[in-house]
Amino acid sequence: MRSHWEHFDHGADIGVRGLGATKARAFEQAALALTAVVTDPQRVAQRDTVSIACNGTDDEALLVAWLNAVVFEMALRRMLFGRFEVELGDGRLRARAIGEPVSIERHEPAVEVKGATYTTLRVAPVDDGWLAQTVVDV
Numbered sequence: 725m726r727s728h729w730e731h732f733d734h735g736a737d738i739g740v741r742g743l744g745a746t747k748a749r750a751f752e753q754a755a756l757a758l759t760a761v762v763t764d765p766q767r768v769a770q771r772d773t774v775s776i777a778c779n780g781t782d783d784e785a786l787l788v789a790w791l792n793a794v795v796f797e798m799a800l801r802r803m804l805f806g807r808f809e810v811e812l813g814d815g816r817l818r819a820r821a822i823g824e825p826v827s828i829e830r831h832e833p834a835v836e837v838k839g840a841t842y843t844t845l846r847v848a849p850v851d852d853g854w855l856a857q858t859v860v861d862v
Contacts, residue, residue, distance in 0.1 A: 725743060725744065725745045725851060725852045725853030727742075727743065727744040727745060727749045727750075727752070727753050727853075728742075728743055728753060729741065729742050729743070729753040729754065729756045729757035729760065730743075730757065731757060731760065731761070732857075734843065734844065734859045736862075737841070737843070737859045737860060737861055737862055738761050738859065738860055738862055739844060739857060739858070739859050739860075740754055740757035740758050740760075740761065740791070740840075740857065740858060740859070740860055741753075741754065741757060741855065741856070741857040742754030742755070742756070742757055742855070742856045742857070743850070743853055743854070743855055743856075744853055744854055744856075745852070745853045745854070746853070746854060747783070747812055747847065747854045747856070748810040748811060748812045749810075749853075749854070750847070750853065750854035750855060750856035751787060751790055751808075751810045751812065751817065751819075751856050752808040752809070752810045752819075753856070754787065754790075754791065754856040754857065754858075755790065755791065755794050755805070755808045755810075755819075755821070756806075756807075756808065758791055758794055758795070758837060758840075758860060759804060759805055759806060759823075761834070761835060761837050761860060761862060762798075762804060762831070762833045762834060762835065762836070762837060763804060763831040763832060763833050763834065765805075765806045765807075766806065767806075767830060767831055768804045768805065768806030768823050768824060768831070769806070769823070769824045770806055770807050770822045770823065770824075771822075771823070771824045772803065772822070772823060772824060772825075773820050773821070773822050774797050774801065774803070774805075774820070774821045774822075774823075775818075775819070775820060776790075776793045776794065776797060776817075776818075776819045776820075776821055777793075777816070777817065777818050777819070778790055778793045778816075778817050779815055779816050779817070780815055780817070781815065782815070783847035783856075784842075784845045784846065784847050786812075786815060786816075786817055786847075787840070787845065787847050787856050787858060788840045788841070788842060788845065788858060789817070790810075790817050790819070791839075791840035791858065791860065792839050792840050794808075794821060795837050795838070795839055795840070795860075797821060798837075801825070802825055802826050803823050803824060803825055803826060804823050804824065804826055804831055804833075805821040805822060805823035806822065806823050806824075807821075807822040807823070808820070808821055808822070809822075835862045836862065837860050837861070837862055838860075838861040838862065839860065839861050840858050840859075840860050840861075841858060841859050841860065841861055842858070843858065843859040844857060844858060844859050845857070845858045845859075846858075
């Protein structure tokens with residue numbers, strides 16, 4: 725399976741979906757879909773690295789914790805991330821988020837993501853890979 729992200733409609737909010745050959749790749753792609761709600765991830769230079777760690781009682785709770793940790797780091801550091809490297813194990817996630825400070829002129833941010841929700845939350849094997857999806861509040 726080729727890793728990729730996509731959005732799906734969900735009323736006033738936005739669905740983010742990551743697909744990957746592994747569960748970790750699907751989580752990376754879901755985070756890229758989160759970035760894509762704000763700006764085109766290809767516009768984000770890979771200059772600075774931020775370490776992120778979180779826990780979850782199951783895969784779905786871990787996905788929400790992960791996306792909310794990314795939202796927190798984006799707001800705290802006033803950064804956008806265009807690449808993610810995720811490691812998963814025993815209900816824990818360790819990751820590197822790579823990006824740069826927000827530039828209004830270059831990134832042209834569309835909206836601010838407030839957080840990930842439990843709406844349409846799903847982490848599951850599909851076809852020959854993994855799906856990680858939820859809705860984010862904007």
